Amino acid sequence: MSDQIKNITFNVPDGNNFLWSEWEDASVVYDKRSGHTQVLNEFAREILALFEDGPKKFDDICFELEEIMGNDLDDESLALIFQTINGFDSMGLIEPV
Amino acid sequence: MPHTDSNILINVLRNPNLMTGLSTYEWNECLREAKIAGLAGRLAADAIYLDIIEQLPLKVQNTFQSNTYKSQSSTRKIKWEINRVRRAMQGNDEKLILLKGGAYIAEELKCTQGRVSVDLDVLVAKNRIDFAEEKFLAAGWEHQVENDYDQKYYREYAHELPPMVHPERYISIDVYYTILPMTSRVKPDIQKMIKDSVISLDGFYVFSKVDMLLHNVVHLFQDEEIRSSLRNLLEQHDMFTEFGQNETFWQSLVPRAVELGLTRSLYYSLHFTKLIFQTDIPENVMTEIAPYGPGALTMGLMNWMVPAVISTTLGAGGLNRWICQNGLYMRSH
Amino acid sequence: MSDEFVPLPAKIGMVSLEMGLNWHVASDCKQYLMFHAGVVAKEGVGLIMPAASGSGKSTLAAGLSYRGWQLHSDEFGLYDMNSQELVPYPRAVSLKNESIAVMRDWVSSVDDKYNEYFTEEFHGTPKGTICYMRPHKDSIDKMHVKTRPNLIILPIFDATATPEIRPITKAMAFFRLVLSSANYGDIGKDAFLAISRIIEESEVCEIIYPNLEEAVKLVEEFVEKTSESRGQL
Structure with missing residues (x-):
């Protein structure tokens, strides 16, 4: 999986498949379709929330995060976003539209 | 056939309502046989369908609950594996046909109620089998048999690729290009079956x-x-x-x-x-x-x-x- | 169906029996959410101690059971998702290697007849030397008394450690419970909801201890420390 991930529009399929347990330092999500449980930090939780709002590409996510944070993203953040999207894809939390 | 008429499991499968009247002795017989035949989950599903669970002995209810979790989990895992195969094949219009358990689950057939499937069987056209294998391996599946001899056996004499499994999900995938071994007496024309297959879950086909x-x-x-x-x-x-x-x-x-x-x-x-x-x-x-x-x-x-x-x-x-x-x-x- | 079983010599047949029991519970009691954990209870406290083999959780659970706690299990925590309670399973405690002498010593200090509670030692099993110990009479008498869980302690044995109670986050406790569960993945949604509820209702910590005596003190200390917050639930 390389940079081609950046050109794929992903969404959270079918809706309503996630169950959440929210704790002070992390969110735990159970996906009814896969039966898998994942722990997300606040950053990852925010990115998944953006996908839950509607289909998006890598650039859309970056744009929205810049809006939320009020400044430009540095290279480290961009790499982290890329990694997170890649991770969500392999966990099946998001799927290509 | 006196053989079958006296068999308690068969009688209960024929008429699941009998479950409400079984003695402890009969339950012991029935559950033991059901377990050996891999049909305990099926009895549980029948009892749920007939809404007679609460009339059954508590120990039987527990056993049925246990078996219901087993079959639900198996169905969920197979469905998810189907989803992951589709993801792996994204962007290719490969015709993949789900066989047996996978097909029954995709079609939500009655026979999947309480059934436990442990692997996923997929059929592809013979000339596309290398391409499919490449895609599976690229998406993280691994061969279960590593040694050259077994690999050679599968490729040359069996009618399938060596089984593959994804290390995070443990469902074995068997990719076939025909439905019976090359050595089998019966040789149904697989092309006819492929031609008549119909679209099913997630873009997959079934017979x-x-x-x-x-x-x-x-x-x-x-x-x-x-x-x-x-x-x-x-x-x-x-x-x-x-x-x-x-x-x-x-x-x-x-x-x-x-x-x-x-x-x-x-x-x-x-x-x-x-x-x-x-x-x-x-x-x-x-x-x-x-x-x-x-x-x-x-x-x-x-x-x-x-x-x-x-x-x-x-x-x-x-x-x-x-x-x-x-x-x-x-x-x- | 039984391919996993390795034949053992007749003189260690007891070990086969234990393995068979474990196998059946693990494969046929999926109606319970199962934790690989020591579980004990006392006066409304339901304590789960999830841990890997070698953490000393078996010895700790057995040790607590001879100091006033009800033994649910030294390694099979069973949770009934309908009643939301821990289900006791006080079968003979399987003691391994060094823990055999530790438990003999531990039980002998409170009961003169301690020798009657231990089987002979079985040498050369796949897990080394094994000895079975009868649970305390009170635990057997109460084998039908269930308890709601409200305390999670992750035990860490370290012979050189200074005894200590360390805070952990609830998310961490959540994941340790998930990882310790043999059938979380099979049960799915109900298991997720159950563990969420258990963590919600529990006080959580990690203890590091050099010996059984210190471990029991730390457990009692944490129980005492959290008595007020547990009272509020």
Whole structure:
């Protein structure tokens, strides 16, 4: 999986498949379709929330995060976003539209 | 057939309402046999469907709950594996056909209620099998057999790729290019079955209803696991009952079996589902298949052996059972 | 069906029996959410101690059971998702290697007849030397008394450690419970909801201890420390 991930529009399929347990330092999500449980930090939780709002590409996510944070993203953040999207894809939390 | 009429598991499968009246002794018999036959989950599903769970002894309720979790988990894992295969194949319009358990789950057939599937079987066109393998490996699946000898065996003599498994999900995937080993006596024309397959879950294909039934029937008394024959027959009973709602199913059944050279297997299936589960099969279908039955001697033997094999538990043992198991086993080669 | 079983010599047949029991519970009691954990209870406290083998959780659970706690299990925590309670399973405690002498010593200090509670030692099993210990009479008498879980302690044995109670986050406790569960993945949604509820209702910590005596003190200390917050639930 390389940079081609950046050109794929992903969404959270079918809706309503996630169950959440929210704790002070992390969110735990159970996906009814896969039966898998994942722990997300606040950053990852925010990115998944953006996908839950509607289909998006890598650039859309970056744009929205810049809006939320009020400044430009540095290279480290961009790499982290890329990694997170890649991770969500392999966990099946998001799927290509 | 006195063999089957006295078998408590078969009686309960025929009429699940009997469950509300079983004694502790009968439950012990019934659950033990169900467990050996891989049908405990099926009894649980029947009890849930009939809404009689709460009338059953608490220990039975616990056992059924346990088995319900098992089958639900298996169904969820298979469905998810189907989803992951689709993701792996994204961007290619490869025609992938789900076989057996995977197909039954995709089509939500009655026979999947309480059923446990442990692997996923997929069929691709023979000339696309290397491409499919490449895609699986790129998406993280790994070969389960590593040594060259076994790899060679699968590729040259079996009718499938060496089984692959994804290290995070543990469902074994078998990719076939035909439905029976190259060495098999019967050789149904797989191209015809592929051509008639229909679209199903997640962009996957499944065999048409008649072919799906015939594919199940092909394995009847062929696999070495004779013990799973009761489960096989029950699946066929379910399919006859479910698909048979549609008149065209019955009309095309025997002609298709003739076309694919699977008449003998279909004959046994119709004969034994009717005998054991009292399946509602139209008289004209029985007449139509009759000429394809075996000679009187073989049929006599089969009538003696089959019910004995499928209605005798492991624990009951004895010479009679040994002869039945081994007689059938040898026959099936 | 039983391919996993390795034949053992007749003289260590007891070990086969234990393995068979474990196998059956693990494969046929999926109606319970199962934790690989020591579980004990006392006066409304339901304590789960999830841990890997070698953490000393078996010895700790057995040790607590001879100091006033009800033994649910030294390694099979069973949770009934309908009643939301821990289900006792006080079968003989399987003691391994060094823990055999530790428990003999531990039990002998409170009961003169301690020798009657231990079987002979079985040498050369796949897990080394094994000895079975009868649970305390009170635990057997109460084998039908269930308890709601409200305390999670992750035990860490370290012979050189200074005894200490360390805070952990609830998300961490959540994941340790998930990882310790043999059938979380099979049960799915109900298991997720159950563990969420258990963590919600529990006080959680990690203890590091050099010996059984210190471990029991730390457990009692944490129980005492959290008595008020547990009272509020």
